Amino acid sequence: MSTGRIELNKTPLHALHLEQGARMVPFAGYELPVQYRGGILQEHKHTRCQAGLFDISHMGQIRITGDIALSALENLVPGRLADLSLFRQKYTVLTNPEGGIIDDVMVMHAGDHVRLVVNAACKHKVLAYLQNSLGHRCEIQMLASESLLALQGPAAAMNLARYIPAVSELTFMSAGKFIFNGIELTISRSGYTGEDGFELSLSDNCAEDFARLLLKGDEVTLAGLGARDSLRLEAGLCLYGQDIDSTTTPVEAGLHWLIAESSQWKCKNADYPGADIIREQLRSGTGRRRVGLIPQSRAPLRAGTGLLNDRQEQIGVITSGGYSPTLEKPIAMGYVSSDYIQPGTSLGAFARGKEFRIAVVALPFVAHRYCH
Amino acid sequence: MPDTPDYLRYTTTHTWVEIIDDRTIRVGITDFAQQELDDIVFIELPEMDREYTRGDECAIVESVKSTSEIYCPASGNIIAINLSLEDSPGLINEDPYGEGWIFQMELTDDSDLDDLIDADTYRELAVDD
Numbered sequence: 366m367s368t369g370r371i372e373l374n375k376t377p378l379h380a381l382h383l384e385q386g387a388r389m390v391p392f393a394g395y396e397l398p399v400q401y402r403g404g405i406l407q408e409h410k411h412t413r414c415q416a417g418l419f420d421i422s423h424m425g426q427i428r429i430t431g432d433i434a435l436s437a438l439e440n441l442v443p444g445r446l447a448d449l450s451l452f453r454q455k456y457t458v459l460t461n462p463e464g465g466i467i468d469d470v471m472v473m474h475a476g477d478h479v480r481l482v483v484n485a486a487c488k489h490k491v492l493a494y495l496q497n498s499l500g501h502r503c504e505i506q507m508l509a510s511e512s513l514l515a516l517q518g519p520a521a522a523m524n525l526a527r528y529i530p531a532v533s534e535l536t537f538m539s540a541g542k543f544i545f546n547g548i549e550l551t552i553s554r555s556g557y558t559g560e561d562g563f564e565l566s567l568s569d570n571c572a573e574d575f576a577r578l579l580l581k582g583d584e585v586t587l588a589g590l591g592a593r594d595s596l597r598l599e600a601g602l603c604l605y606g607q608d609i610d611s612t613t614t615p616v617e618a619g620l621h622w623l624i625a626e627s628s629q630w631k632c633k634n635a636d637y638p639g640a641d642i643i644r645e646q647l648r649s650g651t652g653r654r655r656v657g658l659i660p661q662s663r664a665p666l667r668a669g670t671g672l673l674n675d676r677q678e679q680i681g682v683i684t685s686g687g688y689s690p691t692l693e694k695p696i697a698m699g700y701v702s703s704d705y706i707q708p709g710t711s712l713g714a715f716a717r718g719k720e721f722r723i724a725v726v727a728l729p730f731v732a733h734r735y736c737h
Numbered sequence: 738m739p740d741t742p743d744y745l746r747y748t749t750t751h752t753w754v755e756i757i758d759d760r761t762i763r764v765g766i767t768d769f770a771q772q773e774l775d776d777i778v779f780i781e782l783p784e785m786d787r788e789y790t791r792g793d794e795c796a797i798v799e800s801v802k803s804t805s806e807i808y809c810p811a812s813g814n815i816i817a818i819n820l821s822l823e824d825s826p827g828l829i830n831e832d833p834y835g836e837g838w839i840f841q842m843e844l845t846d847d848s849d850l851d852d853l854i855d856a857d858t859y860r861e862l863a864v865d866d
Contacts, residue, residue: 405801406776591802663779665799688778
């Protein structure tokens, strides 16, 4: 388990992680906690029942400044952005000319600028791409000295409102700027667990103190990357690099809803990268689709496991698989050929020299509980 | 610090071996291994009465985050498997050297035991790993 000689970045919460008994692992160039003393199961369950605090400062926060920032960015994604209201947020994807996904991103209209949250492993690639594509019309910069915390779970609002009462007025995918004891925070009501919760962006030098403040409430526990992964899988949310990447289109990934709200408008006018391919897939369907999967035995089936039809032909592959602490059984997601996407379809899965049965199911595995 | 009892023998792949008599051993995974794996949610036990060769993959432990193979520490026949792990795989986390034992085997060649390491050697290895 040696980390080699690669110099890993540390987040401003590094000392807090170590103090809380974190097991640190290398992830996207950072040294991050995979779990704390209580373990992944406990952190997962605590987040579903009360609240979990995640350090996600490794993620990229990008600021785009300029009058036409939103409409310029709209040219790079398959959904509408130009009409995004002040302090509203939208989930979308940056597409490549083949209709594949460069990254999945959160876009926020933050008043005098547009703010993006992008995946850690993609952030330098995305920054360069945006500078290339929009740099002549907008100013684009990485917010390199801002931390990002995620406070997730049914008790998140109660906890945060103790210090910043006005967050109670936010609804899912809305945001605001707040000041607490001289600390400026940009807070959105969103997350990656399927629960109600918030993502808080604040200056690196205030992050640890503010995290400690949130942890004073008994309802909040620190949660690591392990619980973050099992929570998002239960919520049926995609992990970039596993469930979506430059070879999967948003239609194949079942993310057509982020296109659909303006599909007519887009179908007529849009000229974002890969628009022709995505438009054709919306019209005629795709050869494969992302689905939920439940192994029928108790053995978890992991990413990379091939999926078979009754003729023993490979018709798909698992892209995320693990154990669901909420359902107390294994769950998975993956891509299957479009003939097999109907919930209830029984498939074979070949792992460790054996065949297992696995059923196609609707996503999510655990219902979302956002605050609309 | 993980618990590494002196009365047991160990393998470099993080299993412990209790020598019950010249021909019979009991096998499980070490405290260090269960801590590394974290919450164990499933185990695929070896097949009863099946003969395994030393080094064979004979069981699989699934934790929330990963899959780990258990390699047979010696050649022989499986004469007992811990069926209570099917319903309570977490016993491996709670009591890795007691109720979390995984299988017993009857050895075909007891010289396999000569290659097992003692507790001190295992402790050094588990720290460096």
